[in-house]
Each structure stands twice: as structure tokens, then as C-alpha cells.
Amino acid sequence: MKIPEQLEEVIKHFSSFQGIGEKTATRFALSLLNWDKTRISHFSEAIENLLTVGKCPKCGFLAVENECRLCEQSNHRHTHQICVVESITDCMAIQKSLTYSGHYHILNGVLNPLMGVGPEEIGVEGLLSRIQERNYTEVILAINSTVEGDATCSYIRDQLPEKVRVERIGFGLPMGGSLEYVDALTITKALENRKQF
Numbered sequence: 001m002k003i004p005e006q007l008e009e010v011i012k013h014f015s016s017f018q019g020i021g022e023k024t025a026t027r028f029a030l031s032l033l034n035w036d037k038t039r040i041s042h043f044s045e046a047i048e049n050l051l052t053v054g055k056c057p058k059c060g061f062l063a064v065e066n067e068c069r070l071c072e073q074s075n076h077r078h079t080h081q082i083c084v085v086e087s088i089t090d091c092m093a094i095q096k097s098l099t100y101s102g103h104y105h106i107l108n109g110v111l112n113p114l115m116g117v118g119p120e121e122i123g124v125e126g127l128l129s130r131i132q133e134r135n136y137t138e139v140i141l142a143i144n145s146t147v148e149g150d151a152t153c154s155y156i157r158d159q160l161p162e163k164v165r166v167e168r169i170g171f172g173l174p175m176g177g178s179l180e181y182v183d184a185l186t187i188t189k190a191l192e193n194r195k196q197f
């Protein structure tokens, strides 16, 4: 394309997003050309500020300072339940369903031995020590129903002492589907209908 390099550069950035093709990326970049200087600087400042967002050392959710908002809130709430998810987006989906009021733990994905992803890579150790320290008696595995997800659930269950009740959600959720794309009502039903695992 015979367009200014500056525009090409921005298109390249937008195209790198999952699900955004070159056409959409070009449209985004062209609309930025219509923005005034203040709007552009607010936008770039907002992106720059993302550098301050990291992960909560306790639960793995998004955090700006040491502790995330979920942990901050849950410090005042005593519960024996912890819900384990495989991604931040799945955690957000459950939060949106407003059904669950216990604590969360976000793993860094699921086990995938063929790709060299073991328990250490997904942070199982952190989960197990948290369960032990806080004496959770009920672990809800809200991990997606995939081959890797099933293996991850079995692995976690086998590492936990027998006195801990392990449950898995599943009702109404599509096989191989992701919580992220499921509506709030289905998540609510899946949580209500969890089964001992």
C-alpha cells in the first residue's frame, strides 16, 4: 500500500490483535486520523498506563498494586470456598454472573504436557499452598471441559487432601467451550449444579 509509514505502523499494531484483520485495523487507524491532539494523547496515555497493571501475587487476578480488588474485598469476607479458573477472562465471566461470592484463584492456563506446560507453569503450587494456608474446605473447579482441562482437574484433585471437597461445574456448558463466551445465566446454572469430582 502506498500510504504514509506512520499509518502503516499503527495498522500493523492493530492487526496483531487476535480476531482483527487488516481491513478492520486499517479502519481503526484511519479513524485515529480524525481525532484531535487531546484525544490522541489521552488514548496513548491510557495504553501507557497499562504498564502498571500486573498480576495479584495471591490469586492471579489483575492488580495495580500488590493486592487485587478481589482479594481486597475478600479479606473482609470469610468463606471456605475457592473457585479455580484457567484464565482472567473466565474469572471475569463468573464475576459478571453475580452468583458466586467465595474466593477465586486464577491459574495460568491448563496442563498441556505435549507443549511442555506442566503444573509449575500453570502455578498449581501457589493454589495448593493457598488452600492449605487458608483452610478452604470446598474447591470449585470452574475449568473448561477440554482434554487438557479435564487432566488439570484430575491433577489438582489428586494433590488435595481427602477432607477437601472438590467439585466441578459443568451443567449446560458446551464441551470444549470456554466460560468466557457463555452467558451469565448458563454460568449461574453451571455453578448451582456443580458435582463432586
Ligand SMILES: [Zn+2]
Pocket: 056, 057, 058, 059, 060, 061, 067, 068, 069, 070, 071, 072
Ligand atoms: Zn488477588
